[in-house]
Amino acid sequence: MDSSRRQFLGAIGQVTIGAAATVAGANSASATTGSTTDGKGASGPHWGMVVDLRKCIGCQACTVACIMENAVPEDAFRTHVSVYEVVKEGRDPAMVMLPRLCNHCDEPPCVEVCPVQATYKQEGTGEVLVDASRCVGCAYCVQACPYDARFINHETQTADKCTFCVHRTEAGLLPACVETCVGGARIFGDLNDPESTVSRLLASNEVSVLRPEMHTDPNVYYIGLDEALDGRVAGEAAYKPPLTTSLEHHGEGR
Amino acid sequence: MQIHELVGAVHEAAWLPWAVQYFFLIGMSTTALFLSFPAFVLGRASSLPHARLALITAVTTGISGPVALLADLHQPGRFWEFFVYTHATSWMAWGSWIVMSYVTLLLLYAWAVNRPAFYRWGQDDWRFAWIFRFLAFGSPANGFARIIGIGAGVAALGILTYTGMEVAVVYSRPLWHTPLLPLQFAATGAVGALGVMLVLGRLFATGRVVEARMNRMLALALVIVGIIGALWFAVALSGISESHTEALASVAGFTVWQRIALWAAAAIIIPLVIAVVAPSRSGWITGLIAIHAAWMFRWTVFMGGQAVPKVGSGLYDALMPTGLEGLMGVIGTFGLWIFLLILYTTFVPWAEAEVPDDGSTSSAAPQSARTV
Numbered sequence: 001m002d003s004s005r006r007q008f009l010g011a012i013g014q015v016t017i018g019a020a021a022t023v024a025g026a027n028s029a030s031a032t033t034g035s036t037t038d039g040k041g042a043s044g045p046h047w048g049m050v051v052d053l054r055k056c057i058g059c060q061a062c063t064v065a066c067i068m069e070n071a072v073p074e075d076a077f078r079t080h081v082s083v084y085e086v087v088k089e090g091r092d093p094a095m096v097m098l099p100r101l102c103n104h105c106d107e108p109p110c111v112e113v114c115p116v117q118a119t120y121k122q123e124g125t126g127e128v129l130v131d132a133s134r135c136v137g138c139a140y141c142v143q144a145c146p147y148d149a150r151f152i153n154h155e156t157q158t159a160d161k162c163t164f165c166v167h168r169t170e171a172g173l174l175p176a177c178v179e180t181c182v183g184g185a186r187i188f189g190d191l192n193d194p195e196s197t198v199s200r201l202l203a204s205n206e207v208s209v210l211r212p213e214m215h216t217d218p219n220v221y222y223i224g225l226d227e228a229l230d231g232r233v234a235g236e237a238a239y240k241p242p243l244t245t246s247l248e249h250h251g252e253g254r
Numbered sequence: 255m256q257i258h259e260l261v262g263a264v265h266e267a268a269w270l271p272w273a274v275q276y277f278f279l280i281g282m283s284t285t286a287l288f289l290s291f292p293a294f295v296l297g298r299a300s301s302l303p304h305a306r307l308a309l310i311t312a313v314t315t316g317i318s319g320p321v322a323l324l325a326d327l328h329q330p331g332r333f334w335e336f337f338v339y340t341h342a343t344s345w346m347a348w349g350s351w352i353v354m355s356y357v358t359l360l361l362l363y364a365w366a367v368n369r370p371a372f373y374r375w376g377q378d379d380w381r382f383a384w385i386f387r388f389l390a391f392g393s394p395a396n397g398f399a400r401i402i403g404i405g406a407g408v409a410a411l412g413i414l415t416y417t418g419m420e421v422a423v424v425y426s427r428p429l430w431h432t433p434l435l436p437l438q439f440a441a442t443g444a445v446g447a448l449g450v451m452l453v454l455g456r457l458f459a460t461g462r463v464v465e466a467r468m469n470r471m472l473a474l475a476l477v478i479v480g481i482i483g484a485l486w487f488a489v490a491l492s493g494i495s496e497s498h499t500e501a502l503a504s505v506a507g508f509t510v511w512q513r514i515a516l517w518a519a520a521a522i523i524i525p526l527v528i529a530v531v532a533p534s535r536s537g538w539i540t541g542l543i544a545i546h547a548a549w550m551f552r553w554t555v556f557m558g559g560q561a562v563p564k565v566g567s568g569l570y571d572a573l574m575p576t577g578l579e580g581l582m583g584v585i586g587t588f589g590l591w592i593f594l595l596i597l598y599t600t601f602v603p604w605a606e607a608e609v610p611d612d613g614s615t616s617s618a619a620p621q622s623a624r625t626v
């Protein structure tokens with residue numbers, strides 16, 4: 001089962017990544033040259049992502065590319081695209097996409113709870129990473145992350161999450177999800193560099209972050225994010241486990 | 255506005271039922287320890303019968319709890335890292351030191367309390383006398399039991415604080431993020447401990463007077479649990495704390511949670527009424543309901559809390575265990591605990607434990623009453 005799905009997705013992944021490379025390359029000039037030695041000033045680059053929701057078509061190419069690039073186990077995601085149908089008063093239903101990933105927060109609650117300092121924020125570039133050789137798999141960080149961005153990888157039995165593809169950025173490449181994004185909705189780059197594409201997008205657009213009330217100071221920004229979706233989305237769920245299925249509309253008041 | 259989630263990720267519970275077992279057992283252990291103090295630390299002989307039961311409870315749960323904790327780690331072989339790479343900002347890191355101190359002091363305290371009886375059993379001429387001679391270390395003196403007890407009490411306060419805070423600081427889960435949680439863990443821990451003591455009292459026929467006394471203490475603990483629960487609801491409904499209000503809103507609409515609320519209310523009120531109306535004849539029933547109430551509170555907090563999505567909609571299915579695998583932690587730790595109970599009550603002269611003799615009192619040495 002496992003390997004056959006892998007092989008199947010493997011074929012798709014190669015095609016998709018190959019086809020998308022030029023798009024992403026054209027799209028974010030600064031990021032393609034964004035190796036750790038390439039930043040502006042003494043402080044070096046500070047990585048961040050802008051997700052332009054106007055361009056996301058919910059194709060899940062990023063979801064697949066991430067799984068392929070990072071050998072994410074079958075029952076988990078480092079990134080995925082949530083899809084919602086939003087019906088506003090007097091308007092037609094609209095499909096809304098929301099790519100989710102670790103926000104590489106500047107105030108990450110996951111880091112301070114780790115009992116053995118296995119998860120840490122990379123000096124300078126700012127990725128929040130897990131040292132899998134030290135992680136005891138206590139899952140405290142999984143509880144503390146307000147974005148459900150972490151999980152326990154049952155193949156390594158340690159905490160796992162998006163790394164902003166640190167192994168790629170260190171080699172001067174873009175993260176796999178950015179590279180593969182069909183619509184060019186994911187833009188990655190140096191937030192310290194005012195000339196980078198991400199910085200210019202932040203300067204020229206109204207952007208928001210997920211769950212600002214958690215004061216985590218995310219480094220993933222969204223253009224065109226509906227307020228109703230920036231927190232816990234109190235809607236009708238796609239997945240209904242037994243005992244909650246009997247509910248028609250569960251009347252969450254938010 | 256209406257929102258329907260069409261594609262979303264389901265997150266499994268990362269803290270498994272083992273964690274529920276740990277918090278359940280350690281909560282009972284620490285509160286039972288305090289219930290042993292009137293006799294063994296404060297020297298009140300009239301409290302001996304229930305203090306002996308409390309000590310059995312404290313020791314057996316105090317050993318099986320940390321075993322469950324270890325099993326909840328996905329890398330149990332790396333537990334030593336807790337002590338080498340201690341991260342000062344993490345309550346869990348402090349917890350590892352506190353748990354270690356607590357278990358050590360608890361076992362020392364239990365040993366000191368039972369030392370005179372170990373000594374007596376070692377003096378008799380019988381098959382296992384050599385074991386007890388070894389355990390007594392050549393003397394029946396145990397005046398130091400009180401000071402060790404106080405040390406264990408300080409560590410127990412540490413446990414109650416850290417277990418509560420460890421969970422309460424997780425602001426990403428509004429259901430956990432309440433300053434009332436440490437108090438709830440302590441109060442429901444006492445309910446569970448008294449439940450175990452009532453059942454043990456029945457098993458070892460400690461008599462109606464002791465049973466009535468423990469039932470009255472149970473009633474008090476249940477009232478306290480009820481008051482804290484009511485306070486939580488009042489805060490959530492009043493809107494003075496956004497996080498409490500959000501916690502209630504995230505679950506109130508689900509029938510499964512409405513049933514849990516009714517169940518919890520029943521688990522407080524039913525044993526409370528029975529304990530007040532028939533305190534000297536109801537130990538089995540109040541005891542078993544109390545144990546169940548303490549366990550169910552933790553199951554609801556941990557598994558129920560993890561069933562609430564942080565960003566997605568609806569509920570995940572952590573609340574109900576799926577298959578035998580999820581229940582193995584529960585079955586395994588209960589099995590270990592019951593095994594320890596049998597071992598302890600068979601091989602430790604618990605019924606002969608007296609008020610520690612610090613030289614100020616001179617009581618006649620009681621007769622040995624071996625059970626093995």
Ligand code: SF4
Pocket residue numbers: 101102103104105108109110111128144145146147148149150161216
């Ligand atoms: S999104 Fe979650 S896992 Fe990522 S840095 Fe923030 S708190 Fe940590």
Ligand code: SF4
Pocket residue numbers: 113114115116117118119130134135136137138139140141142158159
């Ligand atoms: S699961 Fe690993 S990284 Fe997460 S808090 Fe525990 S030890 Fe740290």
